[in-house]
Amino acid sequence: MKKRRNHLAWIGPLVAFAGAVSYFTFFARFPALRDFPWVNLPLALLGVAASAIAVWRAFARRDEWRGRIVAPLGLGLALAFAGFLVGYVFFLSRALPPPSATSLGLAAAPDLALTDQNGQTVRLTDFRGRKLVLTFYRGYW
Amino acid sequence: MSEFEKHGAAVVAISVDPPERSREIAQAYGFTFPLLSDAEGLALEAFGVRHPAGNPIDGKDIARPATFLLDRQGNIVWRDLTENWRIRPRPAALLRELERIP
Numbered sequence: 001m002k003k004r005r006n007h008l009a010w011i012g013p014l015v016a017f018a019g020a021v022s023y024f025t026f027f028a029r030f031p032a033l034r035d036f037p038w039v040n041l042p043l044a045l046l047g048v049a050a051s052a053i054a055v056w057r058a059f060a061r062r063d064e065w066r067g068r069i070v071a072p073l074g075l076g077l078a079l080a081f082a083g084f085l086v087g088y089v090f091f092l093s094r095a096l097p098p099p100s101a102t103s104l105g106l107a108a109a110p111d112l113a114l115t116d117q118n119g120q121t122v123r124l125t126d127f128r129g130r131k132l133v134l135t136f137y138r139g140y141w
Numbered sequence: 142m143s144e145f146e147k148h149g150a151a152v153v154a155i156s157v158d159p160p161e162r163s164r165e166i167a168q169a170y171g172f173t174f175p176l177l178s179d180a181e182g183l184a185l186e187a188f189g190v191r192h193p194a195g196n197p198i199d200g201k202d203i204a205r206p207a208t209f210l211l212d213r214q215g216n217i218v219w220r221d222l223t224e225n226w227r228i229r230p231r232p233a234a235l236l237r238e239l240e241r242i243p
Contacts, residue, residue, distance in 0.1 A: 028227070035228045089227065096205050099222035102189025103207060109215050110187035114155065114177035117163035122153070122175050125215065131150035131242050132211040133235055136190045136204035138226060139156030140166050 006067030008054035013077035016047025020085040037089055044082035051075035109134065142174065144232070148239040149213075153177060155184050157196075157203050179204070190222075210235070212242050 023040040027033045033040075051074045057065035058072075109132075113123045124134070145152050152174040158166070163176035177184070185191040185204055195203035206226050210219035219238045221230045 031229075031231050093227045094225045096195075096224060096226060097192055098224075099205075099207075100189035100191075102187075103220070103222055104189075106188065106209075106217050106220075109209065109211050109217055110184075111215075112184050112187060114179055114184060115160050116175040116177055117160055117167045119160055120175075122177055124153075127151050127153070127211070128215055129213050131148065131213060131239055132215075133145060133150055133152045133239070134209040134211060135152070135154045135229075136184070136188065136207045137154055137156045138192070138195065138203050138206060139158040140162055141158060141196060141198060141203075 003066045004064060006054050006057055006065045006071055008050045009058070009067040009071040009074040012047045012049075012051030012054055013074045013081065014047070015050060016044050016078035016081040019043030019045075019047055020081040023085060023089070037085065040085060041089070044078075044085050047078045048075070048082050051078040144236055145239070148236060150239050155179050155204065157182065157185070157201070208235070210238055210242065218242055 019040045019042075022043070023037055027037065027039050032038070051071070054067060054071040055075050058067040058070075062068065109124055111123060111125050113121050116122050124132075142152065154172075154174065155177045156163070157179055158176070159180055160178045163178055166172065167176055179185060182191060182202055185202065188207070188209070190205045190207045192203050192205040194200045195205065206223050206229060208221045208230050209217050212218050219242075223229055
């Protein structure tokens with residue numbers, strides 16, 4: 001009997017890959033989907049589930065389905081992509097020093113002169129008379 | 142951005158990026174507000190937001206994400222020091238806080 005092609009073996013890791021990568025390239029732009037990966041986590045888990053089904057087929061239904069080499073490889077890949085997403089979102093991005101006493105205790109903004117993107121010197125006191133949103137970001141390096 | 146202006150507020154962002162890098166970023170995203178370069182870490186120190194060796198590529202210090210709201214006299218009246226760098230205050234929340242500043 002000719003065995004059936006186990007397409008989930010490659011669809012699974014592909015979906016998990018798309019789930020992990022599209023967080024960074026697209027979905028993180030939307031605050032609600034960035035703060036919790038409502039799209040990307042389900043996608044990544046779906047990929048793992050598809051890979052798991054492929055493995056189950058290949059071994060528990062080995063007379064019917066192919067893929068006893070490809071399906072476990074696919075599951076490994078899918079787990080790696082999903083693990084990367086979960087690791088970044090829930091662990092790595094929490095790797096920050098705790099708020100310092102200085103940052104919590106400052107009453108007045110220190111005065112500083114820094115250079116902006118056009119090479120102009122900007123002093124924080126230049127904004128007196130207006131409210132100011134002062135945001136520190138990690139940078140793009 | 143015009144929403145912030147309506148509230149009488151300016152927006153300034155600070156990172157350790159050199160001005161040339163900030164220029165690329167501002168052009169790529171269409172930012173018109175100042176992106177200030179704190180390559181020497183003066184602001185990181187003054188505001189206490191240094192993340193030692195936070196740059197995973199070269200191991201240099203960077204800013205830990207933080208947002209401060211200043212009133213018209215330069216007093217810090219609100220601050221957010223996130224514990225997860227993915228999670229930052231939403232613009233709507235900042236506008237709500239700005240509304241409360243006289």
